[in-house]
Amino acid sequence: MSLIVSIETSTPLCSVALHQSGELLCTLETMEEGGHGKRLTRLIEAVCKESGISLEQLDAIAVSNGPGSYTGLRIGLATAKGLCFALDIPLITLNTLKIMANAWIDIPSSTFLLPMMDARRMEVYAAVFEGASHENFVETQAIVLEPNSFLNLTQPTIAFGNGALKWKDSCENKWVTFSEEHPYPHAKFMGKDAAVAYKKQNFASLVQAEPEYLKEFMGTKPKSKAL
Structure with missing residues (x-):
């Protein structure tokens, strides 16, 4: 038996799910602009509350670790690490494209x-x-x-x-x-892989885990000032 919260923030769709031994108990999502930063922790609390589970009962946190949005991945991983540190539970990282295939x-x-x-x-x-x-x-x-x-x-x-x-x-x-089905990865499809990783104790380092961006960040260049 394992209770694992899964976090997926690699695209504009921000989603959270709670699984018990790989079986989905509850999932919530938002497409709100900036929702990763504004709503993620609330979504985590909400899926636990709706399932009658306290954060202290969780066995691990799973998070999509890329590729995907630079900002989204950073927010998701930072939140997951923070929860793992606070609750003294392991971190599981999953490939975003594998999550999509699981759908x-x-x-x-x-x-x-x-x-x-x-x-x-x-x-x-x-x-x-x-x-x-x-x-x-x-x-x-x-x-x-x-x-x-x-x-x-x-x-x-x-x-x-x-x-x-x-x-x-x-x-x-x-x-x-x-196909137009499953345009974005979703946390509800992370449960089985997370459960397997938990059983095998395939955990990520809370100190060294970093998002897998695949390519360098390409930010917008600042506009030059008129002379």
């Missing part, structure tokens, strides 16, 4: 899942997973999409996520179909 169930073993997160212009964060097992087939990467991207995939593949549809018109791989 798909009853997928044939002959089908691949290709989650794509928007990373500006034609760049995406992407990975490939086997449909039935959700085992990783192509590692997480940042890639600039070209018509001939992922031509090595020669079996049915579902491309999805908020970065996938911008590739739809130019994709030359006949095996790839596009």
